[in-house]
Amino acid sequence: MKFENTLAFARNLDISDPLKHFRQKFHLPKVNGKLALYFTGNSLGLQPKTTKSFINQELADWAALGVEGHFHAKRPWLHYHKFSKKVLAALVGAKSMEVVAMNQLTVNLHLMMTSFYRPTSTRYKILTESGAFSSDQYAFESQLKLHKINPDDGLIELKPRQGEYTLRTADILKAIEENRNEVALIIFGAVQYYSGQFFDIKAITDAGHRAGAYVGFDLAHAIGNVPLSLHSHQVDFAVWCSYKYLNSGPGGVAGAFVHENHANNPNLFRLAGWWGYREKDRFQMKKGFIPIPGVDGWQLSNFPVLSGAAHLASLKIFEEAGIKNLRKKSELLTGFLEHLLKSIEHYSEYFTIITNSNSRERGSQLSILMKKDGKKVFNSLTKKGVIADWREPDVIRVAPVPLYNTYQEVFQFVDIFRNALIK
Ligand SMILES: Cc1ncc(COP(=O)(O)O)c(C=O)c1O
Numbered sequence: 001m002k003f004e005n006t007l008a009f010a011r012n013l014d015i016s017d018p019l020k021h022f023r024q025k026f027h028l029p030k031v032n033g034k035l036a037l038y039f040t041g042n043s044l045g046l047q048p049k050t051t052k053s054f055i056n057q058e059l060a061d062w063a064a065l066g067v068e069g070h071f072h073a074k075r076p077w078l079h080y081h082k083f084s085k086k087v088l089a090a091l092v093g094a095k096s097m098e099v100v101a102m103n104q105l106t107v108n109l110h111l112m113m114t115s116f117y118r119p120t121s122t123r124y125k126i127l128t129e130s131g132a133f134s135s136d137q138y139a140f141e142s143q144l145k146l147h148k149i150n151p152d153d154g155l156i157e158l159k160p161r162q163g164e165y166t167l168r169t170a171d172i173l174k175a176i177e178e179n180r181n182e183v184a185l186i187i188f189g190a191v192q193y194y195s196g197q198f199f200d201i202k203a204i205t206d207a208g209h210r211a212g213a214y215v216g217f218d219l220a221h222a223i224g225n226v227p228l229s230l231h232s233h234q235v236d237f238a239v240w241c242s243y244k245y246l247n248s249g250p251g252g253v254a255g256a257f258v259h260e261n262h263a264n265n266p267n268l269f270r271l272a273g274w275w276g277y278r279e280k281d282r283f284q285m286k287k288g289f290i291p292i293p294g295v296d297g298w299q300l301s302n303f304p305v306l307s308g309a310a311h312l313a314s315l316k317i318f319e320e321a322g323i324k325n326l327r328k329k330s331e332l333l334t335g336f337l338e339h340l341l342k343s344i345e346h347y348s349e350y351f352t353i354i355t356n357s358n359s360r361e362r363g364s365q366l367s368i369l370m371k372k373d374g375k376k377v378f379n380s381l382t383k384k385g386v387i388a389d390w391r392e393p394d395v396i397r398v399a400p401v402p403l404y405n406t407y408q409e410v411f412q413f414v415d416i417f418r419n420a421l422i423k
Pocket of ligand 1 (some may be wrong): 106135193350
């Protein structure tokens with residue numbers, strides 16, 4: 001689309017937006033009594049108006065039924081992890097038996113690494129992007145140490161080329177090939193949290209498998225943001241959280257994917273708990289763990305129903321909107337943001353957009369690297385009612401989310417940003 005740099009153009013895009021009615025399904029935060037310009041759905045998604053009634057249903061069933069709610073609640077708690085499967089499977093491109101809502105992201109990462117990081121004396125390295133999210137780095141470091149491997153030796157972190165901010169796919173594939181005899185596990189943030197780069201999942205997975213490694217992805221910034229095809233791309237495992245694009249509330253229940261190729265293999269080592277035990281005789285409390293087939297066999301504990309209720313409220317909205325439709329709008333919204341930012345006079349004196357300019361290589365987020373006065377500019381945005389995200393030392397992350405952000409908001413944001421630069 002050829003974008004124009006006017007409020008009237010933005011207004012027309014909003015009027016013809018087929019997803020515009022979804023905005024009214026969310027509570028929109030205010031600053032000083034006025035609607036905020038909320039561009040932080042990549043950090044904490046907004047609350048659907050239906051969340052309260054979903055949680056209230058469980059509170060009412062708990063009050064009325066006590067423990068019997070496990071069987072007789074409107075959504076019986078015993079089966080709660082099953083209610084999100086259909087939508088989660090659609091979001092990540094998987095079969096239902098390959099996805100499950102459980103735990104928190106970092107917990108799931110450790111569970112998956114326990115199964116898929118099985119180093120030997122020769123094949124023991126983990127290959128990842130440099131600057132992965134801190135929690136992932138700590139997980140990699142501690143998993144290496146668990147196997148008595150020095151992280152300085154066992155961890156390969158790929159850096160962008162000198163003067164570049166994102167990784168070239170060709171360089172990733174070359175690094176995998178160069179380490180083909182030693183690499184045990186390849187793991188990337190599918191959408192990189194800092195740069196916003198959307199990696200080529202299929203190319204990385206194929207190269208990893210050719211090298212004889214398992215391949216997994218952290219989908220924290222990808223699920224609900226970009227369409228995914230984990231099953232057909234043969235990804236071995238993935239983990240995600242639900243509080244960002246999935247709008248399921250702070251600390252909401254996370255999720256995991258294990259490919260069918262592995263999910264029915266009871267011999268694949270895992271840390272086990274009773275909720276992953278064969279369903280029909282789970283309550284016989286017998287010795288000797290027998291997993292449920294599918295990723296459900298990685299569950300440890302009984303399901304967190306209250307946060308799961310919030311999750312279902314939000315997933316219902318995704319089911320109505322459809323991830324492909326959301327992606328279409330997201331590419332336009334982010335493209336419009338990029339166009340307006342690059343229309344600022346002499347913009348390159350003030351900032352560089354480090355996120356990929358090819359829309360297939362990014363999601364909803366643009367990361368703006370500030371060349372001067374970054375924190376000052378960010379603080380002045382905050383004063384004007386913009387809720388964006390500051391990442392030390394010099395990056396402002398802005399994420400226009402297609403479910404609730406508008407083209408006019410993008411226009412207003414860039415107007416405020418431009419004024420903040422020039423001051
Ligand atoms: C890419 C990424 N990985 C991991 C985490 C940690 O998630 P949790 O605290 O849910 O384990 C986050 C949190 O923002 C994240 O963005």
